[in-house]
Amino acid sequence: MNIVPSIMATKKSAAKNLRSTVTKVYLLTTEALKDSKITHSESIPEWIIERIGDEKEVSILGSEGPIIFKVIDTQSQEHQHYNLIADSNYSIAREALGSLVGSIKKERSKKVEINFFGLDEEMVTGAIVGLELALYRYNEELSHGSITFLDDGKKVKKSIADKALAIAQSINTARHLVNLPANLLNPVTYTNAVKKHFAKSSTMKVVVYDEKKLEKEKCGLILSVGQAAANPPRIVHLKYRPAGAKGKPTAIVGKGITFDSGGLNVKSGAGMGVMKKDMGGSATVMGFATWLENSGVKKKVDIYLALAENAINEHASRPGDIYTSRNGLKVEIGNTDAEGRLALADAMDIAITQKEKPEVLIDFATLTGAAKVSMGDFVTSMFANDDELADKLLRASQANGDLSWRMPLYRPYYKGFKSNFADMNNMSKVKGGSIGAALFLEKFIGDTKWAHFDIFGWTSGFRPSLVQQGGSGQGVETLIGYFKN
Numbered sequence: 001m002n003i004v005p006s007i008m009a010t011k012k013s014a015a016k017n018l019r020s021t022v023t024k025v026y027l028l029t030t031e032a033l034k035d036s037k038i039t040h041s042e043s044i045p046e047w048i049i050e051r052i053g054d055e056k057e058v059s060i061l062g063s064e065g066p067i068i069f070k071v072i073d074t075q076s077q078e079h080q081h082y083n084l085i086a087d088s089n090y091s092i093a094r095e096a097l098g099s100l101v102g103s104i105k106k107e108r109s110k111k112v113e114i115n116f117f118g119l120d121e122e123m124v125t126g127a128i129v130g131l132e133l134a135l136y137r138y139n140e141e142l143s144h145g146s147i148t149f150l151d152d153g154k155k156v157k158k159s160i161a162d163k164a165l166a167i168a169q170s171i172n173t174a175r176h177l178v179n180l181p182a183n184l185l186n187p188v189t190y191t192n193a194v195k196k197h198f199a200k201s202s203t204m205k206v207v208v209y210d211e212k213k214l215e216k217e218k219c220g221l222i223l224s225v226g227q228a229a230a231n232p233p234r235i236v237h238l239k240y241r242p243a244g245a246k247g248k249p250t251a252i253v254g255k256g257i258t259f260d261s262g263g264l265n266v267k268s269g270a271g272m273g274v275m276k277k278d279m280g281g282s283a284t285v286m287g288f289a290t291w292l293e294n295s296g297v298k299k300k301v302d303i304y305l306a307l308a309e310n311a312i313n314e315h316a317s318r319p320g321d322i323y324t325s326r327n328g329l330k331v332e333i334g335n336t337d338a339e340g341r342l343a344l345a346d347a348m349d350i351a352i353t354q355k356e357k358p359e360v361l362i363d364f365a366t367l368t369g370a371a372k373v374s375m376g377d378f379v380t381s382m383f384a385n386d387d388e389l390a391d392k393l394l395r396a397s398q399a400n401g402d403l404s405w406r407m408p409l410y411r412p413y414y415k416g417f418k419s420n421f422a423d424m425n426n427m428s429k430v431k432g433g434s435i436g437a438a439l440f441l442e443k444f445i446g447d448t449k450w451a452h453f454d455i456f457g458w459t460s461g462f463r464p465s466l467v468q469q470g471g472s473g474q475g476v477e478t479l480i481g482y483f484k485n
Protein backbone atom coordinates (compact mmCIF):
# COMPACT_ATOMS: atom_id res chain seq x y z
CA MET A 1 0.00 0.00 0.00
CA ASN A 2 1.51 3.26 -1.17
CA ILE A 3 0.85 6.04 1.29
CA VAL A 4 3.01 8.76 -0.25
CA PRO A 5 2.03 9.60 -3.83
CA SER A 6 4.90 10.43 -6.18
CA ILE A 7 5.68 13.99 -7.23
CA MET A 8 4.04 14.47 -10.60
CA ALA A 9 5.65 17.72 -11.80
CA THR A 10 9.14 16.24 -11.93
CA LYS A 11 8.13 12.74 -12.96
CA LYS A 12 9.57 11.63 -16.26
CA SER A 13 6.41 11.31 -18.21
CA ALA A 14 5.64 7.87 -19.58
CA ALA A 15 2.79 9.45 -21.49
CA LYS A 16 2.23 8.40 -25.04
CA ASN A 17 0.51 10.31 -27.79
CA LEU A 18 1.70 13.71 -26.63
CA ARG A 19 1.94 16.37 -29.31
CA SER A 20 5.35 17.80 -30.18
CA THR A 21 4.23 21.26 -29.18
CA VAL A 22 5.20 23.49 -26.25
CA THR A 23 2.41 24.79 -24.04
CA LYS A 24 3.43 28.11 -22.57
CA VAL A 25 1.69 29.38 -19.50
CA TYR A 26 2.04 32.99 -18.37
CA LEU A 27 1.01 33.69 -14.83
CA LEU A 28 1.34 37.38 -14.10
CA THR A 29 0.28 39.88 -11.51
CA THR A 30 -1.75 42.94 -12.52
CA GLU A 31 1.31 45.04 -11.59
CA ALA A 32 3.61 43.04 -13.89
CA LEU A 33 1.10 43.41 -16.68
CA LYS A 34 1.04 47.20 -16.22
CA ASP A 35 4.82 47.43 -16.11
CA SER A 36 4.87 45.32 -19.28
CA LYS A 37 7.79 43.49 -17.72
CA ILE A 38 7.18 40.61 -20.04
CA THR A 39 10.41 40.23 -21.92
CA HIS A 40 9.76 36.84 -23.40
CA SER A 41 10.08 36.18 -27.13
CA GLU A 42 6.33 35.68 -27.37
CA SER A 43 5.08 39.24 -27.35
CA ILE A 44 1.57 39.58 -26.05
CA PRO A 45 -0.79 41.06 -28.61
CA GLU A 46 -2.58 44.27 -27.63
CA TRP A 47 -6.01 42.70 -27.84
CA ILE A 48 -5.12 40.18 -25.20
CA ILE A 49 -3.99 42.84 -22.79
CA GLU A 50 -7.31 44.53 -23.30
CA ARG A 51 -9.20 41.31 -22.74
CA ILE A 52 -7.52 40.04 -19.62
CA GLY A 53 -8.54 41.71 -16.45
CA ASP A 54 -8.94 40.40 -12.93
CA GLU A 55 -7.86 36.79 -12.83
CA LYS A 56 -9.11 36.20 -16.29
CA GLU A 57 -7.63 33.76 -18.56
CA VAL A 58 -7.03 33.84 -22.30
CA SER A 59 -5.62 31.14 -24.56
CA ILE A 60 -4.16 31.75 -28.03
CA LEU A 61 -2.15 29.68 -30.44
CA GLY A 62 1.52 30.75 -30.61
CA SER A 63 4.22 29.67 -33.06
CA GLU A 64 5.29 26.66 -30.97
CA GLY A 65 1.93 25.75 -29.52
CA PRO A 66 -0.78 26.96 -27.16
CA ILE A 67 -0.22 29.98 -24.94
CA ILE A 68 -2.30 30.44 -21.80
CA PHE A 69 -2.34 33.79 -19.99
CA LYS A 70 -3.68 34.37 -16.55
CA VAL A 71 -3.52 37.57 -14.56
CA ILE A 72 -3.64 37.50 -10.77
CA ASP A 73 -5.18 40.43 -8.95
CA THR A 74 -4.29 40.00 -5.30
CA GLN A 75 -6.34 43.08 -4.40
CA SER A 76 -9.55 41.69 -5.83
CA GLN A 77 -12.47 41.83 -3.45
CA GLU A 78 -13.09 38.13 -3.61
CA HIS A 79 -9.87 37.59 -1.64
CA GLN A 80 -10.87 39.87 1.23
CA HIS A 81 -13.00 38.33 3.94
CA TYR A 82 -13.27 41.20 6.42
CA ASN A 83 -11.30 41.67 9.58
CA LEU A 84 -9.58 38.42 10.35
CA ILE A 85 -9.46 36.30 7.24
CA ALA A 86 -8.05 37.17 3.85
CA ASP A 87 -6.45 35.02 1.22
CA SER A 88 -2.66 35.32 1.29
CA ASN A 89 -0.74 35.93 -1.92
CA TYR A 90 0.62 32.40 -1.49
CA SER A 91 -2.85 30.90 -1.60
CA ILE A 92 -4.05 33.16 -4.42
CA ALA A 93 -1.12 32.01 -6.56
CA ARG A 94 -1.72 28.40 -5.50
CA GLU A 95 -5.30 28.44 -6.71
CA ALA A 96 -4.43 30.44 -9.85
CA LEU A 97 -1.99 27.89 -11.24
CA GLY A 98 -4.05 25.00 -9.88
CA SER A 99 -6.97 26.24 -11.96
CA LEU A 100 -4.93 26.01 -15.17
CA VAL A 101 -4.01 22.35 -14.85
CA GLY A 102 -7.14 21.25 -16.71
CA SER A 103 -6.31 23.40 -19.74
CA ILE A 104 -2.63 22.42 -19.66
CA LYS A 105 -3.52 18.74 -19.64
CA LYS A 106 -6.02 19.15 -22.45
CA GLU A 107 -3.31 20.51 -24.78
CA ARG A 108 -1.25 17.31 -24.40
CA SER A 109 2.02 19.04 -25.23
CA LYS A 110 5.36 17.26 -24.78
CA LYS A 111 6.73 20.32 -23.07
CA VAL A 112 5.05 22.66 -20.64
CA GLU A 113 6.77 25.93 -19.82
CA ILE A 114 5.34 27.91 -16.92
CA ASN A 115 6.37 31.56 -16.81
CA PHE A 116 5.88 33.73 -13.74
CA PHE A 117 5.99 37.52 -13.93
CA GLY A 118 5.74 39.77 -10.90
CA LEU A 119 5.38 36.89 -8.41
CA ASP A 120 7.55 37.00 -5.29
CA GLU A 121 9.08 33.85 -3.77
CA GLU A 122 6.00 33.11 -1.66
CA MET A 123 3.79 33.32 -4.72
CA VAL A 124 6.09 31.19 -6.88
CA THR A 125 6.04 28.61 -4.08
CA GLY A 126 2.25 28.79 -3.87
CA ALA A 127 1.86 28.41 -7.63
CA ILE A 128 4.06 25.31 -7.77
CA VAL A 129 2.21 23.81 -4.77
CA GLY A 130 -1.10 24.50 -6.56
CA LEU A 131 0.05 22.80 -9.74
CA GLU A 132 1.22 19.71 -7.88
CA LEU A 133 -1.98 19.51 -5.82
CA ALA A 134 -4.07 19.75 -8.98
CA LEU A 135 -2.05 16.98 -10.62
CA TYR A 136 -2.78 14.49 -7.81
CA ARG A 137 -5.20 11.67 -8.59
CA TYR A 138 -6.11 8.75 -6.36
CA ASN A 139 -5.53 6.02 -8.89
CA GLU A 140 -4.81 7.17 -12.37
CA GLU A 141 -1.45 8.49 -13.54
CA LEU A 142 -2.10 11.74 -15.32
CA SER A 143 -0.25 12.06 -18.57
CA HIS A 144 1.40 15.38 -19.10
CA GLY A 145 4.60 16.64 -20.70
CA SER A 146 7.78 17.68 -18.90
CA ILE A 147 7.23 20.83 -16.86
CA THR A 148 9.71 23.69 -16.43
CA PHE A 149 9.26 26.81 -14.29
CA LEU A 150 10.63 30.23 -15.28
CA ASP A 151 10.55 33.39 -13.20
CA ASP A 152 11.01 36.61 -15.14
CA GLY A 153 12.54 34.57 -17.94
CA LYS A 154 15.05 32.75 -15.70
CA LYS A 155 14.74 29.19 -14.47
CA VAL A 156 13.19 29.04 -11.00
CA LYS A 157 15.89 28.08 -8.47
CA LYS A 158 15.91 24.38 -7.73
CA SER A 159 15.85 25.05 -4.00
CA ILE A 160 12.58 27.01 -4.35
CA ALA A 161 10.92 24.41 -6.58
CA ASP A 162 12.06 21.57 -4.30
CA LYS A 163 10.67 23.33 -1.21
CA ALA A 164 7.32 23.81 -2.94
CA LEU A 165 7.20 20.20 -4.09
CA ALA A 166 7.97 18.97 -0.56
CA ILE A 167 5.04 21.01 0.78
CA ALA A 168 2.73 19.70 -1.95
CA GLN A 169 3.81 16.13 -1.40
CA SER A 170 3.02 16.30 2.30
CA ILE A 171 -0.45 17.68 1.55
CA ASN A 172 -1.00 15.01 -1.09
CA THR A 173 0.12 12.34 1.38
CA ALA A 174 -2.60 13.50 3.78
CA ARG A 175 -5.14 13.55 0.93
CA HIS A 176 -4.14 10.10 -0.23
CA LEU A 177 -4.35 8.56 3.24
CA VAL A 178 -7.89 9.91 3.57
CA ASN A 179 -8.80 8.56 0.13
CA LEU A 180 -7.59 5.05 0.92
CA PRO A 181 -10.66 2.94 1.70
CA ALA A 182 -11.15 1.37 5.11
CA ASN A 183 -10.87 -2.17 3.71
CA LEU A 184 -7.23 -1.35 2.89
CA LEU A 185 -6.40 1.12 5.65
CA ASN A 186 -7.12 -0.17 9.14
CA PRO A 187 -5.23 0.48 12.39
CA VAL A 188 -2.84 -2.41 11.74
CA THR A 189 -2.11 -1.90 8.02
CA TYR A 190 -1.84 1.85 8.66
CA THR A 191 0.71 1.30 11.42
CA ASN A 192 2.75 -1.06 9.26
CA ALA A 193 2.76 1.38 6.36
CA VAL A 194 3.94 4.22 8.60
CA LYS A 195 6.66 2.01 10.09
CA LYS A 196 7.86 1.03 6.64
CA HIS A 197 7.77 4.61 5.44
CA PHE A 198 10.15 5.84 8.17
CA ALA A 199 12.19 2.61 8.46
CA LYS A 200 15.36 4.20 7.08
CA SER A 201 14.84 7.67 8.48
CA SER A 202 17.69 9.26 10.45
CA THR A 203 15.42 11.85 12.10
CA MET A 204 12.14 10.03 12.72
CA LYS A 205 11.78 7.07 15.09
CA VAL A 206 8.55 5.08 15.17
CA VAL A 207 7.25 3.65 18.48
CA VAL A 208 4.10 1.53 18.30
CA TYR A 209 1.60 0.94 21.10
CA ASP A 210 -0.17 -2.25 20.08
CA GLU A 211 -3.22 -3.62 21.93
CA LYS A 212 -1.06 -5.30 24.60
CA LYS A 213 0.89 -2.15 25.29
CA LEU A 214 -2.32 -0.08 25.29
CA GLU A 215 -3.68 -2.52 27.89
CA LYS A 216 -0.53 -2.17 30.00
CA GLU A 217 -0.73 1.61 29.69
CA LYS A 218 -4.36 1.51 30.89
CA CYS A 219 -5.65 3.21 27.72
CA GLY A 220 -9.22 2.11 28.46
CA LEU A 221 -10.89 4.67 26.23
CA ILE A 222 -9.17 4.02 22.90
CA LEU A 223 -9.39 0.27 23.59
CA SER A 224 -13.16 0.58 24.10
CA VAL A 225 -13.54 2.36 20.76
CA GLY A 226 -11.75 -0.43 18.89
CA GLN A 227 -13.04 -3.46 20.77
CA ALA A 228 -15.57 -4.55 18.12
CA ALA A 229 -13.22 -4.29 15.15
CA ALA A 230 -11.32 -7.14 13.50
CA ASN A 231 -8.18 -5.02 13.67
CA PRO A 232 -7.32 -3.71 17.15
CA PRO A 233 -6.37 -0.10 17.98
CA ARG A 234 -2.87 1.33 17.83
CA ILE A 235 -1.22 4.50 18.96
CA VAL A 236 1.74 5.30 16.74
CA HIS A 237 4.33 7.68 18.17
CA LEU A 238 6.67 9.37 15.68
CA LYS A 239 9.65 10.86 17.47
CA TYR A 240 11.39 13.59 15.46
CA ARG A 241 14.83 14.20 16.91
CA PRO A 242 17.11 15.85 14.34
CA ALA A 243 20.77 16.46 15.19
CA GLY A 244 21.17 19.66 17.20
CA ALA A 245 17.54 19.94 18.35
CA LYS A 246 17.21 21.70 21.70
CA GLY A 247 14.40 22.67 24.07
CA LYS A 248 11.12 21.09 25.02
CA PRO A 249 9.29 19.11 22.33
CA THR A 250 6.00 20.02 20.69
CA ALA A 251 3.39 17.25 20.65
CA ILE A 252 0.98 16.80 17.75
CA VAL A 253 -1.92 14.37 17.94
CA GLY A 254 -4.28 13.19 15.19
CA LYS A 255 -7.63 11.37 15.38
CA GLY A 256 -7.32 8.24 13.27
CA ILE A 257 -10.65 6.43 13.20
CA THR A 258 -10.11 4.37 10.04
CA PHE A 259 -13.87 3.89 9.80
CA ASP A 260 -16.61 5.41 11.94
CA SER A 261 -19.80 3.35 11.67
CA GLY A 262 -21.05 5.12 14.80
CA GLY A 263 -20.90 1.86 16.77
CA LEU A 264 -24.16 0.64 18.32
CA ASN A 265 -25.46 4.21 17.93
CA VAL A 266 -25.11 3.43 14.27
CA LYS A 267 -24.90 6.25 11.76
CA SER A 268 -27.44 6.69 8.99
CA GLY A 269 -26.51 5.62 5.48
CA ALA A 270 -25.79 9.16 4.41
CA GLY A 271 -23.89 9.94 7.61
CA MET A 272 -21.69 6.87 7.23
CA GLY A 273 -21.00 7.39 3.54
CA VAL A 274 -17.62 9.09 3.77
CA MET A 275 -16.56 7.88 7.21
CA LYS A 276 -13.34 6.41 5.82
CA LYS A 277 -12.24 10.02 6.21
CA ASP A 278 -12.55 9.85 10.00
CA MET A 279 -8.79 9.27 10.19
CA GLY A 280 -8.34 12.72 8.61
CA GLY A 281 -6.63 14.19 11.68
CA SER A 282 -4.04 11.41 11.67
CA ALA A 283 -3.59 11.96 7.91
CA THR A 284 -2.88 15.64 8.55
CA VAL A 285 -0.21 14.88 11.12
CA MET A 286 1.26 12.06 9.01
CA GLY A 287 1.39 14.37 5.97
CA PHE A 288 3.14 16.94 8.12
CA ALA A 289 5.55 14.24 9.37
CA THR A 290 6.63 13.42 5.80
CA TRP A 291 7.53 17.11 5.35
CA LEU A 292 9.17 17.38 8.77
CA GLU A 293 11.43 14.38 8.23
CA ASN A 294 13.60 16.20 5.67
CA SER A 295 12.77 19.79 6.61
CA GLY A 296 15.88 20.65 8.57
CA VAL A 297 13.66 22.03 11.38
CA LYS A 298 15.82 21.94 14.52
CA LYS A 299 13.06 21.34 17.06
CA LYS A 300 11.92 18.22 18.87
CA VAL A 301 8.49 17.06 17.74
CA ASP A 302 6.43 14.12 19.01
CA ILE A 303 3.64 13.08 16.68
CA TYR A 304 0.90 10.64 17.71
CA LEU A 305 -1.63 8.85 15.54
CA ALA A 306 -4.60 7.57 17.58
CA LEU A 307 -5.83 4.69 15.41
CA ALA A 308 -8.98 2.61 15.91
CA GLU A 309 -11.98 1.40 13.95
CA ASN A 310 -15.42 2.16 15.42
CA ALA A 311 -17.16 -1.06 14.39
CA ILE A 312 -20.10 -3.17 15.53
CA ASN A 313 -20.17 -6.76 16.81
CA GLU A 314 -21.01 -8.51 20.08
CA HIS A 315 -17.97 -6.91 21.71
CA ALA A 316 -19.00 -3.37 20.82
CA SER A 317 -19.21 -0.84 23.61
CA ARG A 318 -22.78 0.02 24.64
CA PRO A 319 -24.51 3.18 25.79
CA GLY A 320 -24.21 3.15 29.58
CA ASP A 321 -20.86 1.33 29.59
CA ILE A 322 -18.21 2.94 31.78
CA TYR A 323 -14.52 2.92 30.82
CA THR A 324 -11.52 4.40 32.59
CA SER A 325 -9.12 6.67 30.76
CA ARG A 326 -5.33 6.52 31.05
CA ASN A 327 -5.43 9.56 33.35
CA GLY A 328 -7.92 7.82 35.64
CA LEU A 329 -11.21 9.48 34.73
CA LYS A 330 -14.28 7.27 34.51
CA VAL A 331 -16.25 7.99 31.34
CA GLU A 332 -19.81 6.83 30.78
CA ILE A 333 -20.70 6.20 27.15
CA GLY A 334 -23.71 8.31 26.25
CA ASN A 335 -23.22 7.79 22.55
CA THR A 336 -20.86 5.31 20.89
CA ASP A 337 -20.60 7.69 17.93
CA ALA A 338 -18.72 10.23 20.07
CA GLU A 339 -15.64 8.00 19.81
CA GLY A 340 -13.03 10.44 18.54
CA ARG A 341 -12.72 12.28 21.84
CA LEU A 342 -12.17 8.92 23.58
CA ALA A 343 -9.36 7.86 21.26
CA LEU A 344 -7.74 11.30 21.47
CA ALA A 345 -8.00 11.49 25.26
CA ASP A 346 -5.68 8.52 25.85
CA ALA A 347 -3.25 9.60 23.12
CA MET A 348 -3.10 13.13 24.55
CA ASP A 349 -2.41 11.73 28.01
CA ILE A 350 0.46 9.63 26.65
CA ALA A 351 1.79 12.77 24.96
CA ILE A 352 1.77 14.97 28.06
CA THR A 353 3.22 12.35 30.43
CA GLN A 354 6.35 11.58 28.41
CA LYS A 355 9.71 12.00 30.15
CA GLU A 356 10.36 14.88 27.78
CA LYS A 357 7.18 16.79 28.58
CA PRO A 358 5.89 18.86 25.67
CA GLU A 359 5.52 22.60 25.99
CA VAL A 360 2.68 22.73 23.47
CA LEU A 361 0.18 20.15 22.21
CA ILE A 362 -1.75 20.62 18.98
CA ASP A 363 -4.41 18.14 17.88
CA PHE A 364 -6.28 17.63 14.62
CA ALA A 365 -9.52 15.69 14.45
CA THR A 366 -12.63 15.19 12.34
CA LEU A 367 -14.33 15.44 15.68
CA THR A 368 -17.82 16.85 15.18
CA GLY A 369 -20.42 17.27 12.48
CA ALA A 370 -21.16 20.61 14.16
CA ALA A 371 -17.79 22.07 13.05
CA LYS A 372 -18.62 21.18 9.44
CA VAL A 373 -22.05 22.78 9.73
CA SER A 374 -20.69 26.07 11.01
CA MET A 375 -17.49 26.36 8.94
CA GLY A 376 -17.92 24.33 5.74
CA ASP A 377 -15.13 22.67 3.77
CA PHE A 378 -12.31 25.17 3.98
CA VAL A 379 -12.34 26.98 7.30
CA THR A 380 -11.32 25.05 10.41
CA SER A 381 -12.75 25.57 13.90
CA MET A 382 -9.78 26.13 16.18
CA PHE A 383 -9.81 26.13 19.99
CA ALA A 384 -6.92 27.09 22.24
CA ASN A 385 -6.19 27.63 25.93
CA ASP A 386 -3.33 30.03 25.19
CA ASP A 387 -3.68 33.32 23.29
CA GLU A 388 -0.09 33.48 22.06
CA LEU A 389 -0.25 29.96 20.66
CA ALA A 390 -3.64 30.68 19.07
CA ASP A 391 -2.35 33.84 17.38
CA LYS A 392 0.76 32.13 16.06
CA LEU A 393 -1.33 29.30 14.61
CA LEU A 394 -3.90 31.68 13.12
CA ARG A 395 -1.10 33.64 11.44
CA ALA A 396 0.40 30.42 10.02
CA SER A 397 -3.02 29.26 8.84
CA GLN A 398 -3.79 32.55 7.13
CA ALA A 399 -0.39 32.98 5.47
CA ASN A 400 -0.52 29.45 4.11
CA GLY A 401 -4.03 29.50 2.73
CA ASP A 402 -5.33 26.93 5.22
CA LEU A 403 -7.82 29.11 7.04
CA SER A 404 -9.05 28.64 10.57
CA TRP A 405 -11.17 30.61 12.99
CA ARG A 406 -10.84 30.66 16.75
CA MET A 407 -13.86 29.38 18.66
CA PRO A 408 -14.61 29.82 22.36
CA LEU A 409 -13.82 27.25 25.03
CA TYR A 410 -16.95 28.43 26.80
CA ARG A 411 -16.76 26.63 30.15
CA PRO A 412 -20.48 26.69 31.19
CA TYR A 413 -21.20 24.24 28.36
CA TYR A 414 -19.15 21.61 30.15
CA LYS A 415 -22.13 21.03 32.46
CA GLY A 416 -23.72 19.03 29.63
CA PHE A 417 -21.27 16.17 30.24
CA LYS A 418 -22.58 15.45 33.75
CA SER A 419 -22.99 11.74 34.46
CA ASN A 420 -24.82 10.14 37.39
CA PHE A 421 -22.55 7.09 37.32
CA ALA A 422 -19.08 8.27 36.28
CA ASP A 423 -16.85 11.36 36.28
CA MET A 424 -18.28 12.43 32.95
CA ASN A 425 -20.34 11.36 29.98
CA ASN A 426 -18.86 11.30 26.47
CA MET A 427 -21.88 13.12 25.04
CA SER A 428 -23.11 16.53 26.08
CA LYS A 429 -26.74 17.39 26.61
CA VAL A 430 -25.93 21.00 25.79
CA LYS A 431 -25.95 22.41 22.23
CA GLY A 432 -22.77 23.70 20.58
CA GLY A 433 -21.31 20.30 19.66
CA SER A 434 -17.83 21.38 18.63
CA ILE A 435 -17.38 23.57 21.73
CA GLY A 436 -18.51 20.70 23.94
CA ALA A 437 -16.14 18.23 22.31
CA ALA A 438 -13.25 20.66 22.83
CA LEU A 439 -14.21 21.08 26.51
CA PHE A 440 -14.20 17.28 26.87
CA LEU A 441 -10.65 17.14 25.47
CA GLU A 442 -9.57 19.91 27.84
CA LYS A 443 -9.88 17.42 30.74
CA PHE A 444 -6.94 15.49 29.29
CA ILE A 445 -4.48 18.29 28.63
CA GLY A 446 -3.21 19.08 32.16
CA ASP A 447 -1.32 22.37 32.24
CA THR A 448 0.00 22.05 28.68
CA LYS A 449 -0.50 24.88 26.20
CA TRP A 450 -2.97 23.43 23.76
CA ALA A 451 -4.71 24.07 20.46
CA HIS A 452 -7.38 21.85 18.92
CA PHE A 453 -8.42 21.89 15.25
CA ASP A 454 -11.83 20.38 14.48
CA ILE A 455 -11.28 19.72 10.77
CA PHE A 456 -13.57 18.49 8.01
CA GLY A 457 -10.76 16.97 5.95
CA TRP A 458 -12.79 16.42 2.81
CA THR A 459 -13.80 18.41 -0.24
CA SER A 460 -16.45 18.15 -2.85
CA GLY A 461 -13.94 19.73 -5.21
CA PHE A 462 -14.73 23.35 -5.97
CA ARG A 463 -11.30 24.60 -4.96
CA PRO A 464 -9.20 24.66 -8.15
CA SER A 465 -6.10 22.96 -6.69
CA LEU A 466 -8.24 20.14 -5.28
CA VAL A 467 -9.71 18.82 -8.52
CA GLN A 468 -9.52 15.31 -7.12
CA GLN A 469 -12.51 15.20 -4.79
CA GLY A 470 -11.96 13.55 -1.43
CA GLY A 471 -9.28 14.15 1.17
CA SER A 472 -8.28 17.82 1.33
CA GLY A 473 -5.12 17.80 3.45
CA GLN A 474 -6.64 20.41 5.76
CA GLY A 475 -4.22 21.50 8.48
CA VAL A 476 -0.97 20.40 6.84
CA GLU A 477 0.00 23.87 5.61
CA THR A 478 -0.83 25.41 8.98
CA LEU A 479 1.55 23.01 10.70
CA ILE A 480 4.28 23.59 8.11
CA GLY A 481 3.85 27.35 8.49
CA TYR A 482 3.96 27.08 12.28
CA PHE A 483 7.25 25.18 12.23
CA LYS A 484 9.09 26.74 9.32
CA ASN A 485 9.53 30.17 10.95
Ligand code: BES
Nearest residue numbers: 335337338339340366367368369370427
Ligand atom coordinates in the same frame (compact mmCIF):
# COMPACT_ATOMS: atom_id res chain seq x y z
N1 BES B 1 -16.57 11.53 12.98
C1 BES B 1 -17.73 12.11 13.55
C2 BES B 1 -17.84 13.60 13.25
C3 BES B 1 -18.03 14.04 11.84
C4 BES B 1 -19.20 13.77 11.17
C5 BES B 1 -17.04 14.76 11.22
C6 BES B 1 -19.36 14.21 9.87
C7 BES B 1 -17.21 15.21 9.94
C8 BES B 1 -18.38 14.92 9.26
C9 BES B 1 -17.77 11.92 15.05
O1 BES B 1 -17.19 10.77 15.53
C10 BES B 1 -19.20 11.94 15.44
O2 BES B 1 -19.92 11.11 15.00
N2 BES B 1 -19.57 12.92 16.26
C11 BES B 1 -20.92 13.09 16.69
C12 BES B 1 -20.89 13.34 18.17
C13 BES B 1 -22.21 13.22 18.83
C14 BES B 1 -22.69 11.79 18.82
C15 BES B 1 -22.08 13.70 20.26
C16 BES B 1 -21.52 14.28 15.93
O3 BES B 1 -20.79 15.25 15.67
O4 BES B 1 -22.69 14.22 15.60
Ligand code: ZN
Nearest residue numbers: 260337338339
Ligand atom coordinates in the same frame (compact mmCIF):
# COMPACT_ATOMS: atom_id res chain seq x y z
ZN1 ZN C 1 -18.51 9.09 15.55
Ligand code: ZN
Nearest residue numbers: 257260278340
Ligand atom coordinates in the same frame (compact mmCIF):
# COMPACT_ATOMS: atom_id res chain seq x y z
ZN1 ZN D 1 -15.65 9.97 14.37
